[in-house]
Amino acid sequence: MSVPPLPNVMVEKLVRAALNEDLGRAGDITTDAIVPASTRAETALVARQKGVVAGLDLALLAFRLLDPAIEAAIERPDGSPLAPGDVIATIAGPARGILAAERVALNFLCHLSGIASATASVVEAVRGHRARICCTRKTMPGLRAVQKYAIRVGGGFNHRFGLDDAVLIKDNHIAVAGGIKPAVERARAAVGHLVKIELEVDTLAQLEEALGLGVDALLLDNMSVEEMRRAVGMVDRRAITEASGGITPTTAPAVAATGVDLISIGWLTHSVRVLDIGLDYRGELRLRR
Amino acid sequence: MSVPPLPNVMVEKLVRAALNEDLGRAGDITTDAIVPASTRAETALVARQKGVVAGLDLALLAFRLLDPAIEAAIERPDGSPLAPGDVIATIAGPARGILAAERVALNFLCHLSGIASATASVVEAVRGHRARICCTRKTMPGLRAVQKYAIRVGGGFNHRFGLDDAVLIKDNHIAVAGGIKPAVERARAAVGHLVKIELEVDTLAQLEEALGLGVDALLLDNMSVEEMRRAVGMVDRRAITEASGGITPTTAPAVAATGVDLISIGWLTHSVRVLDIGLDYRGELRLRR
């Protein structure tokens, strides 16, 4: 099933800013000097490696905002698996606009597809286990909403979107509060009825203390696989269990095998590699009319 | 020698946006519920791995914008080499503000230090050669100015900042213009006297054709090391030569040994890993007054 797209009103400002960041104060001086205004081109967004497409709407919006006369035909919408050579979409219209928007469109598309693809590979690695893959707040400044969207496209789930939509009690909070119990109680007293509370525990002793406080989720931070397994047993589905700490596609299956509900992975948004996608020039378009 | 910082007026909007992206519509509900307003903390930004620091000003600005009462003492400014455990700066003041700004500060600092560190490692790999390391326009939307700054901090140089500050003639431009010569001539006729012209060539035949057109720089795209060497010889310092195409710290020395002037690397900004830096809690501060 496809992931619902973000409405344009949520991303248009971002795409406009990215275009203006690239166009600067004079626009695409290379293309403007060399390519006549009347030249029309047909191009295609083509995958150069295996992966999952994400961010196509933003890429197409970049072309359209640069020149509304540019038209796109989508072949593989967000969420589609990609093999090298696969055409994601064809882009046709005034060549100047296509060339001027190309880099911005690709910067969105390659980065977000990179996130979706990496997410999908970890999701695939833990298939058969109950563990969902999710992201963190370790995102690129300004890009959180679209990065988290790409996580969903890759089959992952989202953790908190910000500091305001759920409680996550960490070691420093516990230290200041003087213990796990007062920390949890203060949080519960303060927040609304639709806010969940998650607690980070670093040891099984802490976990023991946490059980019975009725938190919604427990973040097992940097535990060994064996500790995690024991932790999952101790929790016994009374709360969501989340594994965290440098988990990779290679280590994920063992972590998932502990029975945790969630595996959260920061590098999916802070250190992911782009998916290699290019804009292939297919030739000049003959006059449309 | 240290790299000049970007003035705050260039980055304040970005940092404010990142803070609001994280604070959302209710702020840090966890910290607000658990940490009393009067609690003051002393913390330190500490490197967890080897690298080069970049983005400290943005990180400190995040803390200061969250609460002007937060004070910082810089130990290792941008450009400093880092070993695991090194303190970059100490941050002290109202604990709520420190905890609320922590993630945003780290998101800037870890990402930009990641860029600087990766740049520095490639710069180191080609030491002794004339080749400079430079970046591309494959940047994160909205972050170009700060990413390119981090490249400089790492000892690299900047390529174009956008479509408007230099001419870079690529294959599609050549195709539309009907050849290298008309493309270069059109560009030269159009642009101002402070704009340089670079031409991408994919083959030595193209290079042959390009020589004599007086372009400022030649981008040797995806050539083999042997081709590059011959290209450098053909150019014979009459223009800047730039090597491009999937170059890594491992392959960089061989590329540099061809005598090229520049090696441009896209992954430094589009696929770089963060440098692991954390905010260590050192304890509650006793009352200042």
Added chain:
Amino acid sequence: MSVPPLPNVMVEKLVRAALNEDLGRAGDITTDAIVPASTRAETALVARQKGVVAGLDLALLAFRLLDPAIEAAIERPDGSPLAPGDVIATIAGPARGILAAERVALNFLCHLSGIASATASVVEAVRGHRARICCTRKTMPGLRAVQKYAIRVGGGFNHRFGLDDAVLIKDNHIAVAGGIKPAVERARAAVGHLVKIELEVDTLAQLEEALGLGVDALLLDNMSVEEMRRAVGMVDRRAITEASGGITPTTAPAVAATGVDLISIGWLTHSVRVLDIGLDYRGELRLRR
């Protein structure tokens, strides 16, 4: 216990916009024409009716943004009860700035104090019952974060901050999904582990169907007090129960007596009356230096 304030970085843009909305393209032409630049005044924000103060930080920020030389001494911070004549804060400094910012400061302060006061009166009305008072998404465009903050100041709790931080399944969703069960199941499958699910039910029959689906909260919409009482019994604390539908301070006690966990009230943010607060002129200040 006092409610944590919103950091300035969350509200500064709003206050700046409000000032510029009032200053227009020429500023305060009356004051500029009549009041000399050197005149300094001492003034006080004074309550003219009983209530609870909220929004003082925004009001003071308005004065400070208009002229940083304006100084304030807070007498009754947000959350303080007010009797007629109570001084909330004294504001002293250049008279031009004080007069120019007065209306914007009061517009924030009177509106937000109005919300806090109304909230407090309903909270008081249900004292002794378990029911918490909460708000809705029926807010003034652009003011949601500060209105919801004022609800907390008044002793209330916040419902969803937007469409993105919790699931609230309403009649239209059920109609489209073809029933309560598929609607709940689709939601649960899609959202992250920190997202709660609330379901609106209009009848006890719907409630019957809903029990067993494990939703976190049930919104009893426009039920009679008798129906609500039965609903609370049927739920038996297996989920949060929320009463909704035109509840006033007068009707609230009966609703609370049904044992519901929450009473949500739209008019607290969409139709509330201001609290009457004025800026009293206490005379010209003698030269400070």
Added chain:
Amino acid sequence: MSVPPLPNVMVEKLVRAALNEDLGRAGDITTDAIVPASTRAETALVARQKGVVAGLDLALLAFRLLDPAIEAAIERPDGSPLAPGDVIATIAGPARGILAAERVALNFLCHLSGIASATASVVEAVRGHRARICCTRKTMPGLRAVQKYAIRVGGGFNHRFGLDDAVLIKDNHIAVAGGIKPAVERARAAVGHLVKIELEVDTLAQLEEALGLGVDALLLDNMSVEEMRRAVGMVDRRAITEASGGITPTTAPAVAATGVDLISIGWLTHSVRVLDIGLDYRGELRLRR
């Protein structure tokens, strides 16, 4: 006669901001999870109480900005009288977009219709008298232009739009200037030829002093009805007379009977109740193509 609408360019930023305030960082997660992308719905904006519609353009813009495929048919444009059950407009198209924009659209529509309706009721109350009803600068931050528009829709008139478009001399100005006369003279000397001057007087003695200074309007602040009557006689149409101070639909006729030209009412914008308007779901639309 209908009131000219505000051009979209004046309100689009406001509507976009309101949508993003509600959509947050993930959009409408409930609707996205439950309602398929292909579902199309027909809905209607329906009045639930008597009043006057205002703000329909903003509501429709909210739907259209969320999804340009949403179509609207206007039945009762701004200024139309409403009876319970009256359809204001039908809204049809992709169900996801309609549901996601619903709350923002209604927040604008119900608030602005509330202002127009309240204004109309006071206008009606003083029918037969010369008194016009007008608003103040006691508006919701950020919403002044649209609130003042709603006043006009309800048959009212606008007072100053800000500090910059007319002079209004109040008690503090008089105190600083050392009297009514110097205050008026300073103002007249400073402002342009298209700026009118209004003076607030609290007593008939002040009014006596003011007459002969040639101000354009006199604000009779918090006077008794009897005082107002005498004031109107004293002014004898040599200036506009404005009555101000806690006037309600009930007290308005007596105030109007004094012969004042204007009655200004702050609560029309700062404490008005919404008009109850809902979005009724009329069923799923069959495929358009």
Added chain:
Amino acid sequence: MSVPPLPNVMVEKLVRAALNEDLGRAGDITTDAIVPASTRAETALVARQKGVVAGLDLALLAFRLLDPAIEAAIERPDGSPLAPGDVIATIAGPARGILAAERVALNFLCHLSGIASATASVVEAVRGHRARICCTRKTMPGLRAVQKYAIRVGGGFNHRFGLDDAVLIKDNHIAVAGGIKPAVERARAAVGHLVKIELEVDTLAQLEEALGLGVDALLLDNMSVEEMRRAVGMVDRRAITEASGGITPTTAPAVAATGVDLISIGWLTHSVRVLDIGLDYRGELRLRR
């Protein structure tokens, strides 16, 4: 008497935008490369020609936003007459910041001083006559508030600030309305009590028709001096008379001698020459501490 300055909150956004327009994506690369961070300079804003200073606050804000460590001492505030060589202010502090902000500061200062100086020269030319000099809406996009401020600094007065703060009925309005009378009547019926009505007349016949309609002001458009004199006589102070149409310092005295109340001049804002002001380098500052 000095003209009240615009509060910073009204101009800060403009100055920030101007700085970022100049700094682009890399800042002042010349200064950053050549001038050490530790170099401190003392400089002075010096008039190179006769005139009147305006915009100093914006210039100083530019320096301060670039680097808060830059300090200024004002010698000749806005409104001061300038002779060649006069020091307007001294600017001292980090040399990098001073050089980076110099152009933006001067662009504001020279342009606004140009307006003030030109205004003052026309004001001087009509001294002894009743005529005030005023501006129009023919302003530079985005700069209206500051340009109109500079007009005031030069001793001029402001016409409308926009389409919304006064009625100005022109020939096209009259044509559509079917005559002067219906046009004026429609306007009077629609607008609030603080809005003045001005009517443009091109001939004495039109003026004849206009008298008796009670408009506040009459714009005598492109009339000959003789026609204007007759027009002023016909109006006989029953309304403000405004002369308009290509008036220069040379022609202004004859126009003023007709007895008109106002002379409005578009070129003061749309075609004015800068006042030549430079930033003189006075030498490196010795260490302050």
Added chain:
Amino acid sequence: MSVPPLPNVMVEKLVRAALNEDLGRAGDITTDAIVPASTRAETALVARQKGVVAGLDLALLAFRLLDPAIEAAIERPDGSPLAPGDVIATIAGPARGILAAERVALNFLCHLSGIASATASVVEAVRGHRARICCTRKTMPGLRAVQKYAIRVGGGFNHRFGLDDAVLIKDNHIAVAGGIKPAVERARAAVGHLVKIELEVDTLAQLEEALGLGVDALLLDNMSVEEMRRAVGMVDRRAITEASGGITPTTAPAVAATGVDLISIGWLTHSVRVLDIGLDYRGELRLRR
């Protein structure tokens, strides 16, 4: 050959801001009161003097943003020569929108056409010489990109767009660096390979010192014509030579005759006169359908 237009995405924000600056908080109250919503008008943008058109896209965008129903037919696109009476474009549609956008559209069009026309006149004055005419950074705050575009439309070339796209070493830099040589060397060491270096020299002695340092361009600042001639000889095409300092159409030919490559002129952007263009009303349009 026509100059490539700036894409709308680069200028839309500017045009929107200009419209809102003029519309204020109430819109065009004159037109709204007098002109019925159903009135449609046909108008034409007509040149009143000789010149070159520039900025037509911005003017048309202003009309379209005010009301999308306004239609334009372009007769003379940017770059076209204009004689008095020439029609630039016809504008037809709802009369209210046309009248409300008129001033903003003309403010852009007249100013930018003024720049293009002045540029063209200087370009014409030096025809036959090698000298190109170029602009400076002495631009109106916020308008640099469009002003520099107008320079190109007039046949001129652009100098730096900001502080970041080329190095321009001036006297203060040389003073701080302790000489021309260290200044140039520091700059060369710091900047990327696509950044050119220009050096300002005030005397032939400085020029002598500069030759051999390999800078790309030499700015001959305020030299006499005779000095310039000798300077050009000394440089002998080894670098670009740029003449600067108060050059007018009258003095330009003599300067050009020295053989300089470039003549840069600040007044083209900071002190240019508008080109007189008006919007002529051609009558009411009959119903379109």
